Amino acid sequence: MRVRMAPSPTGPLHIGTARTSLYNYLTARHEGGTYVLRIEDTDTARSTVDFERDIIDNLHWLGISWDEGPQVAGGDDVGAHGPYRQSQRLERYREESARLLESGAAYHCWCTPEELEAVRKEQEARKEAPRYNRRCLNLSDEERAAFAAEGRPSVIRFRVEAEPIRFDDLVRGEVEFDNALLGDFVIVRNDGMPLYHFVVVVDDEAMEITHVIRGEDHLSNTPKHIALIRALGYHEPRFGHIPLILNADRSKMSKRKSQTSMTAYREEGYLPEAMVNFLAFLGWSPGTEEEVFTLDELEDRFELSKVHKGGAIFDRDRLDHLNGVYIRALSDEQLALRLRGWVPDAVRDDDLLHLVPLIKERLVKLGDAPSLIGFVWEPDEVVASWYSPELLHPKKGGPPEARAALEGALRVLGELDDADFSADVLEQRCREAADDLAMKAGDFFTPIRVAITGRTVSPPLFASLEMLGRDRSLARVADAIEKLAEVAA
RNA sequence: GCCCCCAUCGUCUAGAGGCCUAGGACGCCACCCUUUCAAGGUGGAGAUCAGGGGUUCGAAUCCCCUUGGGGGCACCA
Numbered sequence: 011m012r013v014r015m016a017p018s019p020t021g022p023l024h025i026g027t028a029r030t031s032l033y034n035y036l037t038a039r040h041e042g043g044t045y046v047l048r049i050e051d052t053d054t055a056r057s058t059v060d061f062e063r064d065i066i067d068n069l070h071w072l073g074i075s076w077d078e079g080p081q082v083a084g085g086d087d088v089g090a091h092g093p094y095r096q097s098q099r100l101e102r103y104r105e106e107s108a109r110l111l112e113s114g115a116a117y118h119c120w121c122t123p124e125e126l127e128a129v130r131k132e133q134e135a136r137k138e139a140p141r142y143n144r145r146c147l148n149l150s151d152e153e154r155a156a157f158a159a160e161g162r163p164s165v166i167r168f169r170v171e172a173e174p175i176r177f178d179d180l181v182r183g184e185v186e187f188d189n190a191l192l193g194d195f196v197i198v199r200n201d202g203m204p205l206y207h208f209v210v211v212v213d214d215e216a217m218e219i220t221h222v223i224r225g226e227d228h229l230s231n232t233p234k235h236i237a238l239i240r241a242l243g244y245h246e247p248r249f250g251h252i253p254l255i256l257n258a259d260r261s262k263m264s265k266r267k268s269q270t271s272m273t274a275y276r277e278e279g280y281l282p283e284a285m286v287n288f289l290a291f292l293g294w295s296p297g298t299e300e301e302v303f304t305l306d307e308l309e310d311r312f313e314l315s316k317v318h319k320g321g322a323i324f325d326r327d328r329l330d331h332l333n334g335v336y337i338r339a340l341s342d343e344q345l346a347l348r349l350r351g352w353v354p355d356a357v358r359d360d361d362l363l364h365l366v367p368l369i370k371e372r373l374v375k376l377g378d379a380p381s382l383i384g385f386v387w388e389p390d391e392v393v394a395s396w397y398s399p400e401l402l403h404p405k406k407g408g409p410p411e412a413r414a415a416l417e418g419a420l421r422v423l424g425e426l427d428d429a430d431f432s433a434d435v436l437e438q439r440c441r442e443a444a445d446d447l448a449m450k451a452g453d454f455f456t457p458i459r460v461a462i463t464g465r466t467v468s469p470p471l472f473a474s475l476e477m478l479g480r481d482r483s484l485a486r487v488a489d490a491i492e493k494l495a496e497v498a499a
Numbered sequence: 500g501c502c503c504c505c506a507u508c509g510u511c512u513a514g515a516g517g518c519c520u521a522g523g524a525c526g527c528c529a530c531c532c533u534u535u536c537a538a539g540g541u542g543g544a545g546a547u548c549a550g551g552g553g554u555u556c557g558a559a560u561c562c563c564c565u566u567g568g569g570g571g572c573a574c575c576a
Contacts, residue, residue: 018576053575139501165574182504191502199574206576230503230571260568295512299523321569325510328525372537455534467536
């Protein structure tokens with residue numbers, strides 16, 4: 011079995027492309043097949059090497075690897091079926107279109123876009139299917155020669171036979187189309203660049219692809235491909251059309267309505283293993299109630315035959331949940347390592363490691379870390395700017411209660427030396443202080459929490475104090491008291 | 500407009516004729532734990548299986564129709 015993914019570098023890696031790539035990858039691995047990456051860059055106007063890099067890097071990031079094709083953006087090919095970039099295969103396409111021309115399966119067409127548009131309008135007015143009227147197929151030799159002599163550029167059209175096309179789709183079963191409804195479509199543009207439907211067929215043959223697994227949006231294009239395959243005398247691969255990933259309104263997932271670029275999710279701090287797990291379950295399930303799977307396990311369990319037919323909405327809540335599951339499953343050391351990019355360089359590795367237990371179970375995405383523990387490395391003024399004096403008030407209480415708690419804290423913290431400034435001791439002393447003041451523990455802690463972290467929601471208070479250290483903690487409590495006073499004045 | 504595909508809680512899904520008075524997960528709501536928030540635990544609301552016809556002793560599961568949704572019909576991929 012040989013399968014492939016064929017992204018077009020006309021944009022960053024799309025969630026849908028990633029999922030299709032994943033399904034291909036899993037199928038190849040599960041069946042012991044070969045996986046090929048082909049870059050479909052015939053749209054020279056929109057393709058860039060930067061997009062190619064985004065696609066390849068993100069695929070690697072997800073843990074998807076391939077046996078043939080470029081491994082690095084702009085890099086050399088690996089594999090015996092290259093080149094793997096369509097822009098480097100132009101000669102082959104030219105030869106194959108020449109064969110089609112010669113056999114009469116394709117013909118030159120000189121119609122201008124304006125002429126085509128006029129015909130289309132007429133057909134619409136008559137409620138006919140809009141398709142090419144074959145004017146150029148029926149040209150006399152003299153007319154043809156005249157156009158050619160004129161030097162007018164021409165496209166090459168494939169002559170579609172009026173016949174039913176039937177195939178057994180790997181996920182949908184028997185599907186039948188009537189090619190009599192199809193018009194003769196263009197396979198080579200008038201500037202000589204071959205078009206998608208044509209190159210995809212040429213390449214799949216050249217790369218000996220046996221199973222074409224792609225999005226359902228290609229289902230109705232398949233009869234075109236099969237017609238082309240037959241005209242060229244190629245081997246017909248099996249086709250499998252997987253369901254689409256949908257926007258919240260059930261339309262095909264799009265940039266307009268959803269965040270579709272993998273890079274964006276990566277930058278928010280989703281883990282690749284969570285993304286893979288999530289994507290795999292959008293349209294597939296093992297048929298059991300298990301739902302947390304590593305890539306390895308997916309390779310083992312994935313079966314194309316269990317892929318669904320209906321589309322699935324991309325549900326961020328579910329992704330978030332899974333991401334949390336994977337984050338919590340990481341060791342402190344592993345999580346600290348992953349967090350490195352989200353935390354300032356000034357924060358030392360061993361400090362970061364100590365911070366990890368404070369946030370591990372409240373992290374949804376890695377990118378949430380700064381808002382949770384930023385108070386540790388941000389300067390006092392910055393943290394103070396995060397809150398207004400009213401936030402210092404305990405739930406049931408106002409400025410007097412806040413002041414009492416903060417002054418109590420100032421005294422308690424001041425009594426401890428650096429060696430005793432640990433979460434355990436801190437908690438014990440603060441509880442005693444709360445008792446002395448006849449305050450509920452929670453009411454006593456709230457003003458301190460806000461003074462220290464700048465927020466009403468934070469990691470556990472005493473561990474936070476310990477991380478901050480005696481001097482900075484005292485300074486922040488003092489700042490808070492001052493802030494309270496300013497309002498009173 | 501034409502062609503094709505699809506249809507189980509809000510969402511992802513289990514379900515391949517009797518195990519289904521439809522199960523799980525996310526989300527939501529309560530309660531417990533608790534210094535906040537999470538995490539965790541317990542419980543709950545939530546689907547007449549889109550609707551209607553068949554087939555069958557028996558249908559979420561098979562067939563047909565309707566409805567709804569989606570995709571495709573480019574000198575984009």
